Amino acid sequence: MTRTIRIGTRGSALALAQTGTIADALRRAGENVEIVKVSTPGDRSHAPIAEIGVGVFTSALREALLNKQVDVAIHSYKDLPTAPEPGIVLAAVPLREDPRDALIARDGLTLGELPRGAKVGTGSPRRSAQLQALGLGLEIVPIRGNIDTRLRKVTDGELDAVVLARAGLARLGRAGEITETLDPIQMLPAPAQGALAVECRVDDVDIEHLLRSTVDDEATRVAATAERAMLAALEAGCSAPVGALAEVVEDLDADGSVVERVSLRGVAAAGLDGESVELIRASAVADKSEAERLGRDLAAELLDLGAGALSGPGRNSR
Numbered sequence: 001m002t003r004t005i006r007i008g009t010r011g012s013a014l015a016l017a018q019t020g021t022i023a024d025a026l027r028r029a030g031e032n033v034e035i036v037k038v039s040t041p042g043d044r045s046h047a048p049i050a051e052i053g054v055g056v057f058t059s060a061l062r063e064a065l066l067n068k069q070v071d072v073a074i075h076s077y078k079d080l081p082t083a084p085e086p087g088i089v090l091a092a093v094p095l096r097e098d099p100r101d102a103l104i105a106r107d108g109l110t111l112g113e114l115p116r117g118a119k120v121g122t123g124s125p126r127r128s129a130q131l132q133a134l135g136l137g138l139e140i141v142p143i144r145g146n147i148d149t150r151l152r153k154v155t156d157g158e159l160d161a162v163v164l165a166r167a168g169l170a171r172l173g174r175a176g177e178i179t180e181t182l183d184p185i186q187m188l189p190a191p192a193q194g195a196l197a198v199e200c201r202v203d204d205v206d207i208e209h210l211l212r213s214t215v216d217d218e219a220t221r222v223a224a225t226a227e228r229a230m231l232a233a234l235e236a237g238c239s240a241p242v243g244a245l246a247e248v249v250e251d252l253d254a255d256g257s258v259v260e261r262v263s264l265r266g267v268a269a270a271g272l273d274g275e276s277v278e279l280i281r282a283s284a285v286a287d288k289s290e291a292e293r294l295g296r297d298l299a300a301e302l303l304d305l306g307a308g309a310l311s312g313p314g315r316n317s318r
């Protein structure tokens with residue numbers, strides 16, 4: 001009897017698309033795979049994420065893993081709380097999609113073309129702060145719901161535009177509706193945006209090795225490690241208005257040999273009430289093996305620059 005690996009996922013179209021790619025990779029490696037949908041409070045409630053709390057999309061899946069209802073859990077990495085979960089290991093971080101945010105606006109408009117007072121929908125204080133900081137006079141409208149619901153608000157004329165992760169749109173085959181991909185200089189994504197987290201039980205060493213060898217991408221893991229270490233060190237969990245983007249880059253060592261380094265940019269918003277938005281930015285580079293320390297150091301620098309004065313309601317990195 002060959003084993004069947006049960007993969008737990010949320011039931012949203014996005015989650016199923018993400019899980020499908022991992023299931024396919026495991027099938028190509030000769031494994032039997034079964035996909036198990038797990039409903040989470042985040043799927044059932046329409047309250048703002050800031051009210052229902054961190055981990056709304058992920059804790060039910062982790063429970064199903066610990067209860068042995070499933071053997072693998074697949075999350076959007078950016079939705080995972082930064083605190084490690086006892087009994088669970090992050091077995092793989094697959095190759096990341098484009099991590100940037102995207103604008104989907106009426107009439108093919110870009111950010112710069114939207115008129116003052118244009119209504120832009122987002123439920124994310126991170127996106128909201130960075131949009132306000134552009135000084136374009138945009139009116140930020142809080143929204144929630146799945147990607148389809150959000151896009152419909154633009155087609156229906158209720159909003160002039162929405163901002164969403166490019167990765168989610170791409171996975172749903174809707175990247176064609178993007179009217180502008182936002183440059184990270186204007187809009188840093190959420191830490192680990194566009195990446196998946198593939199978890200299994202700590203004692204399931206076989207499954208861990210299988211996942212590591214079939215779906216893990218080292219550069220993505222290194223980048224996400226730096227971004228999430230920064231977030232964790234800002235002591236804000238995933239509810240702070242924080243953006244981060246790391247990339248593995250080739251560099252020349254002192255002796256002229258090519259080395260891989262990790263380059264990290266971070267932003268934190270302070271004074272997030274109404275009109276007054278102050279963004280604090282910093283960046284740094286370190287050896288690839290120092291991703292975790294780089295993230296912590298950059299957080300310390302952001303705190304020195306005043307990020308500790310984080311304020312405002314509904315802190316949320318997404």
Ligand SMILES: NCc1[nH]cc(CCC(=O)O)c1CC(=O)O
Nearest residue numbers: 076164165167168193194195318
């Ligand atoms: N917070 C919701 C969420 N969680 C993961 C994604 C898709 C993108 C990703 O995997 O990072 C989205 C939608 C969005 O932010 O537009």
